[in-house]
Amino acid sequence: MQGIGSKEQGTGRSLRLLAAAVLVCGALQAQQIDMGAKKPAGRDHVELLSDAVDVAAGKTQDVELRFRVDPGFHINSHTPMDEFLIPTKLTLDGAGVKVVSEEYPAGVKFKLPIGEGTILDVYQGEFRVMLRVVAPKGATTLSGMLRYQACDNAACFPPRTLGVKVTVNGR
Amino acid sequence: MVRRIAVLAAVFVVIGGLFWAGWYNHHQRQLAMQRVQDRITTLTKNSPEEANSGAPDGMGDTLKGKVAPGFTLVDLNGKKVSLAQFKGHPVVVNFWATWCGPCKLEMPWFEEMNQKYKDKGLVILGLSQDTGTDVAEIAKSAKKIGVTYEILQPDDNIAKLYGGVDYLPETFYVDGKGMIAVTSAGAPTKDEIEANVKKIL
Missing domain, CATH: 2.60.40.1250 (Thiol:disulfide interchange protein DsbD, N-terminal domain)
Structure with missing residues (x-):
């Protein structure tokens, strides 16, 4: 029982890590999109x-x-x-x-x-x-x-x- | 066991993706910053120091070390003036306009150089870029600024020969052999102007 519990805990930790990584990835990607959306200053000023x-x-x-x-x-x-x-x-x-x-x-x-x-x-x-x-x-x-x-x-x-x-x- | 390996593999893939995204984002930021920096140095000179730091951009800078493009223009009295007639003299070719504030602040310094180094053969030519403006207005502005050196009437073709002169002031320091020794875009300090003049004396 302990073995199964520990395996489930390990899998749970892995899943939480995976979810966190996905969130961080998403944030990085969002930042990048924001940068790309900036309008460059025009030559007309x-x-x-x-x-x-x-x-x-x-x-x-x-x-x-x-x-x-x-x-x-x-x-x-x-x-x-x-x-x-x-x-x-x-x-x-x-x-x-x-x-x-x-x-x-x-x-x-x-x-x-x-x-x-x-x-x-x-x-x-x-x-x-x-x-x-x-x-x-x-x-x-x-x-x-x-x-x-x-x-x-x-x-x-x-x-x-x-x-x-x-x-x-x-x- | 298989499920655990699969989850761990997925974690590694995501962490790898995370590193890649981080690197890619950093790389893109560097490129974006470089582009912004390029734009600043290309289009704006935010201070006299920056304006004169390094060589000016555009085609004008490519003229450094080359023979100054020849021209014949008309002065404010209608007399023809050509660059060739000053062969053997150090010549400052300064592009300016009546509507250019920084130009009008540096021009009295050119007048000062004109007086100070006249004996050494220095010639200053002020090429007006006031296309379509009455000659009397250009003369009035020059008088108000207080310059006595030659002011020449505009001709867009000459500006093209000097790299387009996209903004003012732009100055080309031509030595006695007719070579462009220094180019300068934006208004520098008086000391920098004098240092440039000394390079062609």
Whole structure:
């Protein structure tokens, strides 16, 4: 009886070990999948986060367009402090959704760490452009372009334009 | 007994799998980190020190030790200026733009080098990358920065000859024999600029 009990205990331990190993394997595999799913930073350095918004049809509504600048980079705000710097500007098509007004966020002060440096007015991380729109009933595409110019602490990339397409659902 | 052996065999297989998964995951992490590192060194220069650490990337770096591509451009007064006319002189070819903050911070240092090493024949050429910008605006910006050396009007074809110049500033230090001795991407420190200049004097 003792022999059988000890054999059963041994088998039980083995099964528990097997179960633990399977769980650990599963965890490792899950971590790996998570790594693979990370989106690499784009060369454009700015991305549009908004893709669809719901508004009341036929009424003037506030809509936020959310953008994100890659970590380590900045773009000039809509009102840079130097006349030669290129401001961030959104140009929207008039078709479909009527855009009544655009409001850009205030930039943050950023000192370029070169020599004595210079103070810039920039957007970093996430920033939001507020629009007042009147949308018809149903789904309409709000489209346009965001013009900006990105730099990091020591170098700048040429001015770029980012296509903007957001579905506005008028309900 | 057979059942016990089977269970033990299964345990060994799973433990083997566990080691394999661990190694594979570690390997993939190393590759992912390498890719991220490559991207950082390829596309961003987060500090002047990093910007000037090692050689710049891209095709521009492949020009180091080679003959500087020749060009003829037009200065802000409409006069033709070619690299060939400075044969025998050490020449700094600096790509910049009016919209580039780091460029405008390093340019006064090039002006300082221009004044300091003029007697040794040093020539500084500032190649504007402001395609489509009015010449008067480029001149206004150069004046505001305070540079007196030659500022040349943009021509995208010249940037292509120098490896595309994907971002600014990029600088090529050309010795008296017309060879590119040093390439630099991103704004370095003033001391690094002077050290590079001394290499071509």
